[in-house]
Amino acid sequence: MDTLTSSEKHFALQYLREEALPSPFCPGCGNGITVNAFLKAVKDLGHEDLSGFAFVSGIGCGAWIPSPHFKGDTLHTTHGRAIAFATGLKVARPELKVVVISGDGDLAAIGGNHLIHAARRNIDMTVICSNNFIYGMTGGQVAPTTFTGDRTTTSPYGNPERPFDLARLVAAAGASYVARWTTAHPNQASRAIKKALQTKGFSFVEILSQCPTAYGRRTKAGDAVDMIQWFKSLPIRKRDEEAGYCVPTKQAHDLGEFVDREDTEFTEALKAMVRKVE
Amino acid sequence: MTAVKKIPKDDVVIEGLTGDAAIAHALKQCDVDVLAAYPITPQTIIVEDFQKFAADGEVKTKVIPVESEHSAMSACVGASAAGARVATATASAGLALMWEILYCAASMRMPIVLTIANRALSAPINIHNDHSDSYGARDSGFIQIYTQSCQEAYDTTIMAFKIAEDHDVLLPIMVCIDGFILSHNVERVEMLPDDAVADFLGIREPVQPLDPNNPITMGPLALTDYYFEFKEQQDRAIKNVPDIFKRVEAEFEKMTGRSYGMFETHKTEDADIIILTHSTAGGTAKVVADTLREQGEKVGVVRLRMFRPFPSEEIAEVVKNAKAVAVFEKCLSFGGAGNPLAMELRTALYHLAERPMVTDFVIGLGGRDVPPTTFVEGYEKTKEYLKKGEAPSYETLGVRK
Numbered sequence: 036m037d038t039l040t041s042s043e044k045h046f047a048l049q050y051l052r053e054e055a056l057p058s059p060f061c062p063g064c065g066n067g068i069t070v071n072a073f074l075k076a077v078k079d080l081g082h083e084d085l086s087g088f089a090f091v092s093g094i095g096c097g098a099w100i101p102s103p104h105f106k107g108d109t110l111h112t113t114h115g116r117a118i119a120f121a122t123g124l125k126v127a128r129p130e131l132k133v134v135v136i137s138g139d140g141d142l143a144a145i146g147g148n149h150l151i152h153a154a155r156r157n158i159d160m161t162v163i164c165s166n167n168f169i170y171g172m173t174g175g176q177v178a179p180t181t182f183t184g185d186r187t188t189t190s191p192y193g194n195p196e197r198p199f200d201l202a203r204l205v206a207a208a209g210a211s212y213v214a215r216w217t218t219a220h221p222n223q224a225s226r227a228i229k230k231a232l233q234t235k236g237f238s239f240v241e242i243l244s245q246c247p248t249a250y251g252r253r254t255k256a257g258d259a260v261d262m263i264q265w266f267k268s269l270p271i272r273k274r275d276e277e278a279g280y281c282v283p284t285k286q287a288h289d290l291g292e293f294v295d296r297e298d299t300e301f302t303e304a305l306k307a308m309v310r311k312v313e
Numbered sequence: 314m315t316a317v318k319k320i321p322k323d324d325v326v327i328e329g330l331t332g333d334a335a336i337a338h339a340l341k342q343c344d345v346d347v348l349a350a351y352p353i354t355p356q357t358i359i360v361e362d363f364q365k366f367a368a369d370g371e372v373k374t375k376v377i378p379v380e381s382e383h384s385a386m387s388a389c390v391g392a393s394a395a396g397a398r399v400a401t402a403t404a405s406a407g408l409a410l411m412w413e414i415l416y417c418a419a420s421m422r423m424p425i426v427l428t429i430a431n432r433a434l435s436a437p438i439n440i441h442n443d444h445s446d447s448y449g450a451r452d453s454g455f456i457q458i459y460t461q462s463c464q465e466a467y468d469t470t471i472m473a474f475k476i477a478e479d480h481d482v483l484l485p486i487m488v489c490i491d492g493f494i495l496s497h498n499v500e501r502v503e504m505l506p507d508d509a510v511a512d513f514l515g516i517r518e519p520v521q522p523l524d525p526n527n528p529i530t531m532g533p534l535a536l537t538d539y540y541f542e543f544k545e546q547q548d549r550a551i552k553n554v555p556d557i558f559k560r561v562e563a564e565f566e567k568m569t570g571r572s573y574g575m576f577e578t579h580k581t582e583d584a585d586i587i588i589l590t591h592s593t594a595g596g597t598a599k600v601v602a603d604t605l606r607e608q609g610e611k612v613g614v615v616r617l618r619m620f621r622p623f624p625s626e627e628i629a630e631v632v633k634n635a636k637a638v639a640v641f642e643k644c645l646s647f648g649g650a651g652n653p654l655a656m657e658l659r660t661a662l663y664h665l666a667e668r669p670m671v672t673d674f675v676i677g678l679g680g681r682d683v684p685p686t687t688f689v690e691g692y693e694k695t696k697e698y699l700k701k702g703e704a705p706s707y708e709t710l711g712v713r714k
Contacts, residue, residue: 094406094438111436111437111438112435112436113406113435114353114381114406114410115381144380144381145351145380145381145382145410147380170352172354173352173353173354173357174352174357174361176352176357176360176361176378177378179380188361188364188365189352189360189361189364189376189378190364190368190378191364191365191368191369192368
């Protein structure tokens, strides 16, 4: 086999700590696609490296996307609190592009309160949620994103609860930009992340991601290919379609943009208030 | 409740169980009404196994898979206030997140049984064993018992309900197992028949449950006028624990032939140097002591089980004639006058006119292996310090410096 020359190197490698590779993700995990979608957005925006970015993550498989893999400043924190840490970071260093990448368990369950309050404040940061509908790292327990009826290790006879629609939740809480795509839509996801990074205000990109190890096995959703096929069958929203209210199901989990609007951003509002007092 | 009697050998079921599975089985037999928990390594399997028992109809427990440990302990307090028998389990950061509610549980006198699979605290993130998590909850008002084997974890979990729910106690209790070392290791466990556990525990008799027909208020404001009195009562309650603990263990022994005490002594009678440690490290310490004894060394071991309330007088009585006590503990109290276990011991010995020297070795943080040689190293150092007549307040062993 020919050795790769540097020009043949994968575009993402310039942003990754090669000594941290291969990643710890299971075979078939969707997180690698999210890594590439994110880094492609970074490249398309003209960043040669990750200086100027600060990444914050919590606990869980999704939190391993930036830490330790991204060749940039990463703050790996406690379960659920990534957005709270990131809020402090952004207020102290508003010139940095603050990005939180984590999973649904981290951002929406134990850290759900921080998610809605950051959206309410409309603080300028990008949150990317790798949503695999389950607690993957601990071996497949029911999460607030697990579909009704799904069998997991802690809902062995089916989940009696309803899942969150994270995109609608964050949109309703006041975010400036919200989109949902899947690992079967890497180009759309990357374009949404690009838009999110350019948004002045709170931006949220949910990426439905296959977890064949925990979700696939526990809920009989199949292997990575089966789940990618499922993602491809999901409906795509029409532009400017009303978000409305709906409880996600496996068939009706709509993809696309939910919100793209301009509104007062938190650090700017803070600055304006300080100026007024001075 | 029928009188406790010895269980015939044929009625005992013997299985190979991990520490987590042993506790799940114990909880199943304890007829828990409500269990609320959040997944965290290395505790998760307890709740997974228990959820399966619930789903299979083997228990009538309402299991709530809540969205954080803070909510888990909150739900437990709510259920306990309504008079339910309640249990949960956590570890490390999960226990840290429960913090606020730990104090409420103890102060509102809720007899909740909380299993801790002892695990290091962040940062950096570490899933392996040390005792920083539960030592940190030292002053929360929970009773704390540390166990060495899967059998002991099973037995202690059953006894924990009876101790906690006793009307002279009414306090929550932590049953601690070493993360991975015990939680994930398979050992031989003798399980009691279901009806024997049911007879032993009976049904919880709440003193003042929430009851719409007889409304009361729990946990409201008590400022300078009455707050202190609540704490005074809580202090009195935890002082009752040793007596109740002994009574419960005596009853359990009648049934099973097994009892463990507030601490275990091993070859301490004539020992010059006594090792004090707890949990799985206690097993290693006893093997080390046996080997050193063969070489003519006069060494013994105290394996502590009950850290709260700390059995000060009883331990002082056992170690007072030794020349030194070598403490081995898996926690650092940064900047403290001593580390948690040594500090307790030194305080317990303070009133003695002649005190043994206390040496303190911090070992095994973040799951760093503690081989027998670590104990030998500490033992040799203690002998050296005895010769010199002075010792440093503590040292770390088994770490790159």
